[in-house]
Amino acid sequence: MQIKQASFLISVADSEHILRDGVVEIAIAGKSNVGKSSLINYICSQSKLARTSSEPGRTRLINYFDINKGEFRLVDLPGYGYAKVSKSEQMKWARLMEDYFATSEALKHVFVLVDLRHDVGANDKQMIAYLHHYGIPFTVIGTKADKLKRNEIIKQKKIISSSLAIGEGNIIVASAVARVGKDDIEQRIEQILADDEYIDIDVADEI
Template sequence: MQVRSAVFVTSAADSSGFVKRPIPHFVFAGRSNVGKSSLLNSLLNRKKLAKTSQTPGKTRLVNYFLINDQFFFVDIPGYGYAKVSKQEQEKWGKLIDSYLSDTPFIGVIFLLLDIRHDPSADDRQMIEWLRASGFPFRIILTKADKLSRNKALQQQRAIAKQVGMAVSDLIVTSSQTGSGMRDIWAFLNQAFEDTKSRINQQKDAS
């Protein structure tokens, strides 16, 4: 798919701000600092569309980017940032839960994991939750440029084993070099078509 336009639309701090436009939403989730904003910029070939930050945990907003006026990329807040209070963490959890239950057409949820680290308890909990939810999801490993090729492959295998998935189900990426972006797009293109036909079926039925 060619990205003709990519615009930031809005940020939602709570469910009153959610965008319910019935087009596919592709969701990007993961811990703070995992590289979500960088990945969005790299995927869209825009340098500064999504704000990247050295200070994790600042964004507690659901951010919507409209692509080609056809679908959304949605950056949902990172979880598991140790420095915030339990109360704040619960607020995050509720925000994410309500986003996912209020949004009509989720195409895919991408869960980002840093390739250098074993999945945390929060990551594993998120994966369990995704499995149970029935939403289509995919794991993206970020920051592969920080490892040698061999070490990256080793980590890809180790993480696959830990989360109980096939090695080929984990998309290895680097926002720095752009590696893996084609793989994500291939997946997105297919998911876009699938979600569109789901939307059309619903339209026909109503």
């Protein structure tokens, strides 16, 4: 599967505007600043498709992107875990996410992005518990691989897979800066769209 065309569709701030037209979606979740928007730009081969920022936590929007003129949508979810966000903003984020996961019937898969340099946090575990709860399959993508040496990447993959109780084979290593991981991600998307995704998924029953 190749991403040949990508275009921005719409930003959504409220539950009532969540798209529910049956088009297949793959969503991208993760902490603020983990590299969600950069990864979208990298795999779509467009530098300014999704807005990236070195300042975390500013956008509370769901951003939808059309891929290959209606084949499916990539959905850039608002980031979590930014300390300076007010309680009321956090509540608004949680409400929007809950409504997105509960009502997006054509959501097939979530890419959960984690920074390869660090172990996962409570927020990441919560997100994955959430996906288990809704029965939504996911793949973890470790970002910013360019910041680590090869042996450090191997070590971090072990730490992250053990923290999340998932198989190491279920973590894709990526870097938007060094342009690494696109082939693996496209292969994964192909499996997701073909509904073959359960074959090598290795997720523990409980985390």
